[in-house]
């Protein structure tokens with residue numbers, strides 16, 4: 347248990363200060379509660395002494411008022427610090443996970459399900475946020491108060507004090523047994539929650555497929571299973587806890603009864619005065635409240651501890667080595683020097699070498715699955731090469747800081763992702779300090795200004811998550827505006843015209859021209875027009891460059907390229 351406390355304390359980081367304050371406030375809260383007991387004791391003594399005047403009543407009321415006011419203020423302060431600590435403990439961890447994810451190779455997301463990470467950032471850290479400081483404060487505060495209470499009772503009457511100590515010992519024994527059981531079940535509970543999040547995400551993301559294949563009812567089989575598993579594990583935990591909670595209650599109630607009976611016995615045998623005996627009867631209702639409050643946190647303690655351990659597992663996310671130094675290269679040519687790369691032992695690129703001189707355009711063409719996207723992603727270090735080197739401006743990409751490297755590159759993906767934010771903020775994404783005028787200028791160049799003005803709130807219109815409220819062509823042009831605003835010297839472009847209607851295609855082409863002027867460009871080209879105008883064409887097949895040259899040079903050779911352009915049988919395999 348001490349180790350678990352230490353774990354929470356460590357996890358709290360800079361929030362330790364607020365937790366400490368909350369525990370202190372909790373202690374004073376209990377001290378103020380003791381004023382109530384003092385008021386009762388004072389009243390009993392006065393009544394038994396026959397002092398029934400208004401002065402006694404006022405003094406007792408004064409003590410009660412101090413108690414109520416003091417408890418309210420300390421309770422408020424304790425809660426405030428607790429909420430603050432909980433919120434920032436989770437928020438700081440979420441931000442740290444976000445930071446780490448920036449340097450994680452994209453391959454990590456293959457092996458580790460999105461549900462797992464989403465689960466950590468939502469339910470797991472929600473548990474930490476709402477429960478961790480509460481448990482720590484309740485338990486530490488409760489234990490501290492119970493200790494003070496017990497010492498006071500021992501001083502008041504050592505015989506009654508021993509009853510309290512005995513009942514507390516039994517209670518702690520049961521609680522410790524419960525804690526051990528809970529330790530075994532907590533990971534199951536978390537696994538079931540992660541499974542549930544994963545199933546819900548998959549269900550929502552695949553909703554259009556479920557509907558189009560009329561699988562509603564059958565398509566949610568996995569979700570149903572995850573729900574049942576989650577329900578079962580939660581019920582198991584409840585069932586497991588119930589007998590222990592009952593035993594805890596019985597131990598404390600027996601303690602109370604023993605206190606009362608002893609008080610009566612001691613009074614009748616003449617070893618305790620009536621006022622003290624009455625006081626013990628009253629205290630028998632109050633004394634175990636502190637212990638019970640400390641123990642009630644125990645069942646949650648394991649859950650919190652296991653949540654924190656789970657959240658800390660994200661510290662083990664692999665990181666791309668970042669030993670590079672900041673700095674801007676003088677030119678922006680790109681070189682692949684004998685690069686090979688595999689996904690999970692599956693070779694994708696084999697000994698690929700080429701150079702893209704500064705401010706020239708290179709088009710990559712090749713059948714679907716030949717490795718075009720992978721090759722582009724290696725430049726931005728979404729993955730690191732297995733052997734060989736990728737150079738930007740004559741310097742190995744590993745020798746840049748990740749941020750420094752990304753400053754040199756704009757990427758326009760075929761699959762555009764827009765955030766659930768305003769159009770303006772989506773365009774400003776890579777350039778948060780840009781002015782509204784700069785955003786509008788970029789949008790005009792990307793041919794999206796006109797359609798943005800037709801949106802209900804123009805540039806302030808909030809786009810649905812993933813850009814769901816816009817057409818494919820509109821999303822593409824916004825992503826191009828984003829890249830134009832960033833104005834990086836290297837542009838990597840997955841030329842996406844496949845799903846765009848002719849009118850949109852024309853606009854998209856104009857937007858691409860505005861983006862790529864005077865830049866070093868590597869594009870996965872699907873349109874003959876773009877390919878024809880490129881300074882260099884690389885033909886990729888099976889992870890190797892099988893042909894390279896200009897359009898006229900390649901047309902003069904027999905091979906894949908000529909077949910593609912002539913629209914022969916192989917062309918059916920090209921991504922168009």
Ligand SMILES: Nc1ncnc2c1ncn2[C@@H]1O[C@H](COP(=O)(O)OP(=O)(O)OP(=O)(O)O)[C@@H](O)[C@H]1O
Nearest residue numbers: 453456689694713714715716717718719720721921
């Ligand atoms: N993250 C990944 N993990 C494992 N394998 C992958 C991953 N991404 C791509 N692949 C595999 O690597 C191969 C090359 O994929 P890549 O996307 O680079 O090809 P491509 O030429 O760009 O294809 P397309 O033109 O269809 O987009 C494919 O067989 C693909 O299945």
